[in-house]
Amino acid sequence: MTATIAWKNIWRNHKRSLVVITAVTLGIISGVLLIGILEGWSKQRLQDAIYNEVSHIQIHQADFMNNEEINLTVRQPDNLIRVIDSLPGVTGWVKRTRIVSMISTPWAASGANLYGINPEAEKLVSHINQKIVPRGGRYLDAGSPSDMLISDKTAEILKLKQFIIADSTLDKLRMAKVPESLLAKLEPLKEKRFRSPVDFRNALRKAFSKKELDRYGAILMDQALDYRLRNKVQVTFSDREGNPVQGIFRVCGIYKTTNTSFDQSTLFVNADALAALYGASETLTHEIAILLNDTKDAGATAEKLIPVSTGNSVMTWKELAPDAAMMSDYMLVYYFIFIGIIMLALAFGIINTMLMAILERTKELGMLMAIGMNHRKVFSMIMLETLYLTLAGAVTGMVTGWMLAALLGRTGIHFTSWGEGFEAIGFAAKVYPVVTPAFLLITTLMVIVTAVIASIWPARKALKLNPVEALRTE
Amino acid sequence: MKVLELKNVNKIYNSSEVKVNAVNEVSLAFEEAEFAAIVGPSGSGKTTLLNLIGGLDTPTSGEIIIAGTDLSQLKPSQLIDFRLKNIGFVFQSYNLIPVLTARENVEFIMTLQQWPEKERNERTEELLKAVGLGDRMNSRPSKLSGGQQQRVAVARALASRPKFVLADEPTANLDSKSAATLLEIMEKLNREQKITFIFSTHDPRVVKMARRVITLEDGRVISDELR
Ligand SMILES: Nc1ncnc2c1ncn2[C@@H]1O[C@H](COP(=O)(O)OP(=O)(O)OP(=O)(O)O)[C@@H](O)[C@H]1O
Ligand SMILES: [Mg+2]
Numbered sequence: 001m002t003a004t005i006a007w008k009n010i011w012r013n014h015k016r017s018l019v020v021i022t023a024v025t026l027g028i029i030s031g032v033l034l035i036g037i038l039e040g041w042s043k044q045r046l047q048d049a050i051y052n053e054v055s056h057i058q059i060h061q062a063d064f065m066n067n068e069e070i071n072l073t074v075r076q077p078d079n080l081i082r083v084i085d086s087l088p089g090v091t092g093w094v095k096r097t098r099i100v101s102m103i104s105t106p107w108a109a110s111g112a113n114l115y116g117i118n119p120e121a122e123k124l125v126s127h128i129n130q131k132i133v134p135r136g137g138r139y140l141d142a143g144s145p146s147d148m149l150i151s152d153k154t155a156e157i158l159k160l161k162q163f164i165i166a167d168s169t170l171d172k173l174r175m176a177k178v179p180e181s182l183l184a185k186l187e188p189l190k191e192k193r194f195r196s197p198v199d200f201r202n203a204l205r206k207a208f209s210k211k212e213l214d215r216y217g218a219i220l221m222d223q224a225l226d227y228r229l230r231n232k233v234q235v236t237f238s239d240r241e242g243n244p245v246q247g248i249f250r251v252c253g254i255y256k257t258t259n260t261s262f263d264q265s266t267l268f269v270n271a272d273a274l275a276a277l278y279g280a281s282e283t284l285t286h287e288i289a290i291l292l293n294d295t296k297d298a299g300a301t302a303e304k305l306i307p308v309s310t311g312n313s314v315m316t317w318k319e320l321a322p323d324a325a326m327m328s329d330y331m332l333v334y335y336f337i338f339i340g341i342i343m344l345a346l347a348f349g350i351i352n353t354m355l356m357a358i359l360e361r362t363k364e365l366g367m368l369m370a371i372g373m374n375h376r377k378v379f380s381m382i383m384l385e386t387l388y389l390t391l392a393g394a395v396t397g398m399v400t401g402w403m404l405a406a407l408l409g410r411t412g413i414h415f416t417s418w419g420e421g422f423e424a425i426g427f428a429a430k431v432y433p434v435v436t437p438a439f440l441l442i443t444t445l446m447v448i449v450t451a452v453i454a455s456i457w458p459a460r461k462a463l464k465l466n467p468v469e470a471l472r473t474e
Numbered sequence: 475m476k477v478l479e480l481k482n483v484n485k486i487y488n489s490s491e492v493k494v495n496a497v498n499e500v501s502l503a504f505e506e507a508e509f510a511a512i513v514g515p516s517g518s519g520k521t522t523l524l525n526l527i528g529g530l531d532t533p534t535s536g537e538i539i540i541a542g543t544d545l546s547q548l549k550p551s552q553l554i555d556f557r558l559k560n561i562g563f564v565f566q567s568y569n570l571i572p573v574l575t576a577r578e579n580v581e582f583i584m585t586l587q588q589w590p591e592k593e594r595n596e597r598t599e600e601l602l603k604a605v606g607l608g609d610r611m612n613s614r615p616s617k618l619s620g621g622q623q624q625r626v627a628v629a630r631a632l633a634s635r636p637k638f639v640l641a642d643e644p645t646a647n648l649d650s651k652s653a654a655t656l657l658e659i660m661e662k663l664n665r666e667q668k669i670t671f672i673f674s675t676h677d678p679r680v681v682k683m684a685r686r687v688i689t690l691e692d693g694r695v696i697s698d699e700l701r
Contacts, residue, residue: 001578001585008573363568370530370565371630372558372586374551468530471565 002377006384010392013357017389020353024393025400027342028443032401034338036433037413042327043434044258046295049321051127052257055289056298058320059305062313064286068100068113070240070278075311077285083308084290087301091291092124097271098286099278101237103150107159107195114235114267116274116283118142125291128255128268136254137229145273148233148249151263152256156196160231160251163200163224165190172223178216182208186220200224227254235267239278247277335442343450346390350451354386354458365462366470379459386455387448394447398440405433477637477670478504478527483536485522485693496522497533498693504638507668509661511675511684519693520674521642527672528561528640529553541637558586562631562639564673566646569627570615576602576626577611583633601629604666605659621652628660638670645680657683 010017050056059080061072074080077095084093097116102109119140123129129139133152140147155161165186173183185207194200204213204220230250239245249269257263275283292301298316305314318325358365369378412430485497496519504510512520525531526538529545538545540560548556557563570579577598584594602611605625607618615623624644631639641660645653657680664671673680681687689697 001582004578005571005573012573364571367563367565367568368571369554370528370557371563371583372554374554374558374586377586468525471568 002381003384006381007388009357009381009385010389013360016353016356020349020389021393021396023349024346024390024447025397027346028394028397028447029401029404031339031342031443032398032435032439033405033408033433035335035439036401036405036409036435037431038334039331039434039436039439040409040432042324042331044432045324046328048258049324050291050295050317052131053259053262054317054320055125056292056295056317057290057302057305058315059288059290059309059312060286060315062311065313065315068098068286070099070238070284070286072286074285074288075309077288080288080305080308080312083305084288087304089293089297089301091293092121093288093290094118094121094125095271095283095285096122096287096289097274097284099237099274101235101267103154103158103267104234104236105158105160105231108157110154110157110264112154112265112267114237114269114274116271117268118271122268125289128257131255131257132253133227133256135225136227136256137251138253140252140268140270142270142272144252145270145276146248146250147252147270147273149253149255149268150233150251151266152254153260153263154267155227155251155254157264158233159195160228160233161197161254162226162228163194163197163221164192164226165224169223173219176219176223178219182212182216194224197221227251229253237278240280245277247274249273332438332442335439336446339443339446343446347450347454350386350390350454351457353389354382354455355461357385358382358458358462362465362470362473365465366467366473369465370467370471375463378462382459382462383452383455386458387451390447390451390454394444398443402435402440405435408433409435475506476503477506477541478502478672479537479539480527481537481539483523483526483538484534485519485526485531486534495693497526500536500693500695502688502695502698504670504672506670507664508638508670508672508686509664509684510670510672510686510688511681512672512688512690513675513681514690516676518690520690522693523690524640524642524672524674528563529557558583559634560637562634562636562669564624564627564631564639564641564644566643569630570623572615575612575614576607576618576629579615579626580630580633583630587634597633598629601632602626604663605629606655619652621648621656624648624652624656625659628656628663632663632667632669635667636669638672641671641673643674643676645675645677650677650679653677653680 059074061074064072081093084090094117099114099116101112101114103112103114104110117140119129119142128149132139136152140149150158150160152161170183170186189203189207192203194203200221204217229252233249233251235247235249237245255263271283278284290301292298295317298318302314302316365378409432412432414430480500480502483497483500484495487494487496498519500523512523514520522531526533532546543556545553545556571582574582580598580601581594584597599608599611602608605628607622607625607629610618610622615626618626627644628639631641645656648656660671660673661683663669675681684701686698686700688695
């Protein structure tokens with residue numbers, strides 16, 4: 001009956017209760033969305049790190065990661081592969097050659113890790129073949145030894161990413177419903193070659209108003225983009241004797257992951273073609289990458305590989321992509337921090353409301369204590385009132401937040417423009433919020449704890465009432 | 475059988491500059507099934523005395539013994555339970571829990587004592603019928619007249635079969651007709667259920683219905699007549 005009274009008491013002052021419930025609802029919605037975005041980001045980063053970059057486990061020669069020398073190849077690779085093949089839960093593995101090199105075009109140069117891979121085998125372990133950008137050519141072909149796959153970022157650095165307005169570009173823009181008045185303004189820019197996004201952007205900025213650019217800038221950039229595919233690039237590295245070796249490749253395709261720093265430092269060529277350059281009878285293996293069916297098994301599987309990896313080092317994705325690992329490890333801490341801050345702020349409102357409710361009901365509380373409602377029951381009545389009030393808001397907030405997150409999780413949230421509409425083109429960072437049951441559970445627990453703590457002060461105030469005096473008050 | 479005994483009870487308020495002897499050397503005894511009125515001018519100590527008897531307030535000196543228990547021997551938490559089991563209260567106003575219906579208000583006392591549901595229901599209905607509210611059991615207090623609310627309060631006071639019922643000016647906020655009805659109901663319940671009623675009042679018509687009249691003046695009992 002105490003519970004019924006408590007629930008009914010909340011609705012004695014509709015307005016005041018609704019204000020608190022709304023505040024809690026809004027607080028929880030923002031918490032759910034914020035955490036949902038963080039969680040989505042973390043999940044995405046984890047996926048990308050594992051499937052595009054580092055796989056679950058990598059094995060190198062023990063010194064290789066400190067000192068990436070061409071001679072530091074994996075010890076006894078065939079033996080290792082036999083063991084890996086016998087392990088359960090392995091989706092696939094690949095052997096890679098990995099050499100630090102200089103890459104240059106007539107216009108620019110840069111340093112990067114040059115990977116020699118077997119294009120077909122690589123597909124078992126990495127999704128890089130699915131990351132070819134639109135109009136960015138194709139993935140490596142084992143039958144085409146001059147092929148090199150570079151990233152969009154590398155293309156930009158090497159000035160292989162250019163912007164040209166051709167007649168075909170105008171046609172495409174027309175199809176995309178860009179107004180004719182705008183297209184007319186593009187005429188003077190026609191057939192001019194812009195070697196960097198910055199140059200092209202500056203030219204557009206002169207020709208168009210800010211409003212027009214906000215609206216159409218991204219599509220203009222997109223349609224005018226023209227990678228210089230089949231362009232020759234030169235790589236330079238040291239062979240096993242320390243002598244410089246040079247090789248010429250042609251850009252066959254452009255890929256792009258969500259991690260620019262990975263993109264910038266990673267080039268792919270056919271392993272055999274690379275071997276021909278450093279002049280070995282067989283391809284060198286600097287790296288073995290293993291993909292598992294389940295990310296959770298990475299640690300256990302690595303443990304099994306360590307005993308058979310003398311002279312090598314076995315690393316899991318947690319060591320190889322510490323940023324992704326930290327993010328997912330700390331999600332639980334973020335839950336507590338964010339929800340904690342929100343609940344702390346709300347607690348003051350809740351306490352204030354309950355104190356007001358107690359003050360208004362002084363006489364009634366005096367009567368209840370006089371007729372024999374004991375302290376424990378009075379206390380639990382007030383605690384339940386606080387709990388109901390807070391939970392009503394929290395449940396509404398969690399349901400709404402969860403639905404919003406689910407909706408946004410389908411469409412994704414675009415974080416493109418921090419400044420001008422298209423300024424950050426190429427940074428099409430899309431986040432898909434994720435709300436986990438664990439988060440909702442922790443939120444519920446924290447809401448309950450907050451309500452219980454917030455009820456202590458008002459409840460104590462009620463218990464301090466002296467029935468005789470309370471009944472005497474007018 | 476004595477249900478209540480007061481021996482040399484004093485209550486002295488020392489609050490501000492003045493010292494008030496609100497209850498002064500009062501010794502009284504009440505038997506089962508009494509119907510007693512406490513009268514006296516304003517400030518004579520009626521409310522103070524009833525609060526002492528009801529265990530809501532503690533005397534400065536003297537003993538209050540209810541059904542063999544000396545109230546001063548009870549810890550505050552025990553006192554609350556003691557009140558719940560042994561004493562029924564009817565106040566001048568704010569008697570009822572506004573969010574509960576008449577029925578629930580009466581039931582509340584029994585719920586606090588964890589009576590089984592069936593007994594609770596039977597007793598609630600019996601009592602509400604006895605106070606003439608058999609047809610208003612599911613109304614909230616705000617939908618009842620002042621007199622009806624006081625009748626619900628009387629029903630509630632009797633719910634847990636207390637040793638006696640204390641009522642401090644139960645009719646003060648009622649018109650004379652409602653007051654008379656309330657008193658008639660109290661008197662009937664007192665006769666039928668043999669429960670002692672002790673009530674304070676200013677109203678001469680109410681006083682007339684009492685079978686015992688105790689008169690206070692400046693905290694002293696100046697007369698105590700049986701009729
Ligand atoms: N808490 C208190 N502090 C100080 N004095 C008090 C307190 N309560 C009551 N008194 C005094 O005690 C005396 C008795 O008061 P009490 O309320 O018992 O009188 P009463 O007979 O009920 O009066 P009324 O008919 O007006 O209700 C009064 O002089 C009053 O001022
Ligand atoms: Mg009084």
